[in-house]
Amino acid sequence: MRTTLSIDDQVMQSLIQATGRSNPLEAVREALNCYLQEQKLKKVIALRGKVQITDNWRKLRALDTLPARK
Numbered sequence: 001m002r003t004t005l006s007i008d009d010q011v012m013q014s015l016i017q018a019t020g021r022s023n024p025l026e027a028v029r030e031a032l033n034c035y036l037q038e039q040k041l042k043k044v045i046a047l048r049g050k051v052q053i054t055d056n057w058r059k060l061r062a063l064d065t066l067p068a069r070k
Helices: 009-019 024-046 057-065
Strands: none
16 A cells, blocks of 8 residues: 655654664554554453463373374
């Protein structure tokens, strides 16, 4: 999607330095991807204590070590 943005020069220079990218387009893409990743992480963290997970890794590990059936 093509979009035109007006971003303050100082903000853009800070963004380029913070992301380590060489041009504004790459810096904005990197910043947006980081922001979206952070939002996804916040949603997962918000589920803490709300999802019941059975801790059965030992049982699953034992199944992995059983000989294969023919």
